[in-house]
Amino acid sequence: MPERLHVRKTYKLYVGGAFPRSESGRTYLVDGDNAALASRKDARDAVVAARKAQPKWAAATAYNRGQVVYRIAEMVEARRAEFKSLGVPGKEVDAAVDRLVWYAGWSDKIAQVIGNANPVAGPYFNLTAPEPTGVVGVVAPASLLGLVSVVAPAIVTGNTVVVLTAAPQVAITLAEVLATSDVPGGVVNVLTGHAAETAPWLASHDDVNGLDLTGIEDAELATELERAAAGTLKRVRRPGVTDFTADPGLAPMTAFLETKTVWHPKGF
Amino acid sequence: MFDYAPAPESRSVVSIAPSYGLFIDGSFVEGKGTFKTINPATEEVLAEVALGGPEDVDRAVAAARRAFQSWSALPGSERAKYLFRIARIIQERSRELAVLESLDNGKPIRESRDVDLPLVAAHFFYYAGWADKLAYAGFGPDPRPLGVAGQVIPWNFPLLMLAWKIAPALAAGNTVVLKPAETTPLSALFFADVCRQAELPQGVVNIVTGAGDTGRYLVEHPDVNKVAFTGSTEVGRQIARSVAGTGKKLTLELGGKAANIVFDDAPIDQAVEGIVNGIFFNQGHVCCAGSRLLVQESIAEELLGSLKRRMSTLRVGDPLDKNTDVGAINSAAQLARITELSEIGDQEGAERWSPECQLPDRGFWFAPTIFTGVTQAHRIAREEIFGPVLSVLTFRTPDEAIEKANNTPYGLSAGIWSDKGSRILAVADQLRAGVVWANTFNKFDPTSPFGGYKESGYGREGGRHGLEAYLA
């Protein structure tokens, strides 16, 4: 009996909840697999999908978003073997699951921790609360833990993201997790390929509100992207974090949160 | 029938020297050149002020760097006491500083006396108390100062913007080099004297006067760790570009084109006051001014009638008269900008209205103005005018109001007027703006974070949030 022929996976993009090929028709080889090579037009389409999904995702209750992120953790756990087969160490899969669980719990606490009731000197109710920045372009680190560590904080706070990654197998496998985790289509969009090619389009895009450069290793490219992001005064999270096993703190979440303060008089 | 006689505040409470140097390392020193600052209400020269060049900025940053070692090492409780001292001195000198501010800026003494100066003192009081409580501010158990802060402030609230910059910076343990606006340098120079009176250690606060280039030297200086800027979105953009890749922490408080939304169930008389306060406070030289009035179509005519009647009682003129409501435009350049955009409003077919008011012959003046029949496509509905000019638009439903309010690259502030609580909260949730005033407008407090969404900038000034900009 000949050995059964293994069925390979085709690694496509993840945009608006679907898995399309690159509009450019381009693919590139990654460890023997063909992966879609995203183009600037894919970036454009992904921003449209992210924008479309954003208001509803932001309007979902924090409880709901927390449950969805927790569901992602459950699904990653269930795919532990697959991630390991892609070369992700078991400990890292565990850490990624734990990180997701950690962020799931933040959904309905972050506003309490960083919001404030402000004792203004007058008869006014004055409350400060965070709100999502909007659509965030994310240049993700290659590792699963790194990827989860940039995507989870951005979405648990109500943003939607366009993720650029150079590690299609891990990232698209995570996309498959997302597609089966009650994450509404368009909340996370994953483009595989070269950040140097697509990131500038996100950095200069007028309908992108934030840019996470954590996954950029080339300092010159990071500077160029930060400069381009200044065009519409995007919120930029600069590269810096390399050890994703450390306690992330609040910064990954607050980087893409706006602060809104509402005043109202108090009187009969 | 009942005309108020002139009631001028006495100028004699403030003594302005003929010339001022840069305040570096605790002393006034000469700069590279000089420029003149004038009273915009009379065009009279108030003083000659040093123009800071690159070497001057170098000296100031070096002084701040030297001072940082010991200032950041001081126990927070000691830094706090310096800031409390400063707050007290400002309170005691508030009449003098208010008159000075009105002279150099053109704002009515009623506002500099009742708004600017009380808020300046309150801001120092508020942040003074934080200096020894930083570990409780929510930024980790041992937050550290950043180093030298380069701060560039605008001309609309000169001393208040200085307070917003310097108070949190010093409380957190940073030292500063501050550049006041070219047209309003004097109150910052008087503040230098307040620092000396408080015996603040040399070099902790340095004031470098000058124009745009001076500010550029400062924000681009390699030994500056933190840049804070309040001003136009265009300059903010340039600063964000220049800071890219340097690792400097940056906060920007930029322009705005706030919607002030009036629903048909609004408390109408207070709404009219809010509209007036929203756009004519400080001659409309306010980044968070309610410059777009969105009024529900069903009450538009009635509301505009009330607004016009109310505008007819505005008293425009001598900033030092205690009964003046609207003072002078800050500069000839700003007047030209307001005039130009208003003419564009005319050309684009909007209908202009101003109450009858006599404007002084000398100085820079612009009558309170509203444009009706404005649509989202008009430039006066999109661009920041930064003057006493209100664009009036209408809407039919809450969804339309929100859509129009958010339909701008800016996102600094917004107003809502309605007697229905659930509507206010729902609309406030959906407005993309950093400060939302419901049934009030243009209220400020040191405990209340201020700052924008989108192209209105990032970072917050005021409140616990305001410390974040100055801590690592």
Added chain:
Amino acid sequence: MSDLRSLLHGLPGVDKVGVEARAAALGTRSVKTSAKAQAIDLAIRMVDLTTLEGADTPGKVRALSAKAVRPDPADPTCPSVAAVCVYPAMVPVAASVLRDTGVHLASVATAFPSGQAPLDVKLADTRDAVAGGADEIDMVISRGAFLAGDYTKVFDEIVAVKEACGDAHLKVILETGELGTYDNVRRASWLAMTAGADFIKTSTGKVPVAATLPVTLIMLEAVRDFRARTGRQVGVKPAGGIRTTKDAVKYLVLINETVGDDWLSPDWFRFGASSLLNDLLMQRTKLTTGHYAGPDYFTLD
């Protein structure tokens, strides 16, 4: 009358903080020199010189009436006040002094100050005062009925009293200190005006909170809006607690910047006060003589 309810509850709301801030801001107006002199004389001409005490006697009322006609015996240029305001029993006494002086005679009526009496008693009270020579009647509304939502009862009472007044002018006291909210002040103002009030007045002076600037501001807005809607002009009278020239000038500023010239006259604005007059006189003397005045130089009546 459900129309009445929809009218009153359809009025725009009042934001407490906003109206108080506006009143306070107008209170910072600086009225000096010639403007102050003008304001003082106008304020004197607007005073309803009032005594409403159980201890009032003919002697007291006679003295007060004489003072109303010639507030400053030392200065013939000093104007008379607008009116004297007394209890119905004192009306004939005051009338005997005020006849042909041009000073009006106001009487409180309708079971002042509580208003808690049957309607026929209130009407008899009113008719007596008018018969005795009062040409202005200051009635109180039934706050209890108003607060219970029985607007029709309040309305009908005002209509009936107005009729009992004949030619006398009717001032309707809302007793704003008992109404609880500014919204109610606006509603009560409209209720009184709709029922035919010639004036709306803040207070009896007999409850702890009397006239305030924000309440008067709301009432001025009400008369302004009422005229715009109906064409009929109604006067406003803050009463109680206005004791100094500084206070009075703040009220004049309020009129000036809310309703304007049309109300800057004793025909359309009054101060219900007693001790205010002497302070106005002292300030007036200070302006004429250039030095500060002392209370011993003004009559205490």
